Amino acid sequence: MRSRYAVSVAIRPPGRADPKFGLSELALILLLLLLFLLVVVLGIKELPELTRSAGKAARIFKGDAKALRNDER
Template sequence: MFGLSELAVILIVVVVFLGIRKLPELTRSAGKAARIFKSEARALKEQDTPPRS
C-alpha cells in the first residue's frame, strides 16, 4: 500500500500543517483512541466466544 518514504512525507506534511505545538496533544489522543479501540475489540471477542464448560 504505502512505502516507508511515502509515510515519512505524509508525517512531515502533518507536522508542518498542524505545527509542532499540537503534536504532543495529537499523539496523546491517538494513543487514547488506540487503547479504547483495543479494549472494545477485546470485549467483543470475549462476548462472541462461548463459555467453556
C-alpha cells in the same frame, strides 16, 4: 548432469529499467512526507497532543474489541 539448483532469470521488456526504489523504500519516503506535512499543517506543538489522542483511541478500540470477543464465547 543437471545441477540440483535451479537458476531463474527475470526477463524484462526492452527499454524498461530496474526501479530505483522498492516498495519498502517508497513506503518510508511516503511516511516521512506525511510526517513533514503534518508538522507544516499542525505545527510542532500540536503533534504530541495528536499522538496522545490517537493512542487513547487505539486503547479504547482494543479494549472494546477484546470485550466483544469475550462476549461471543
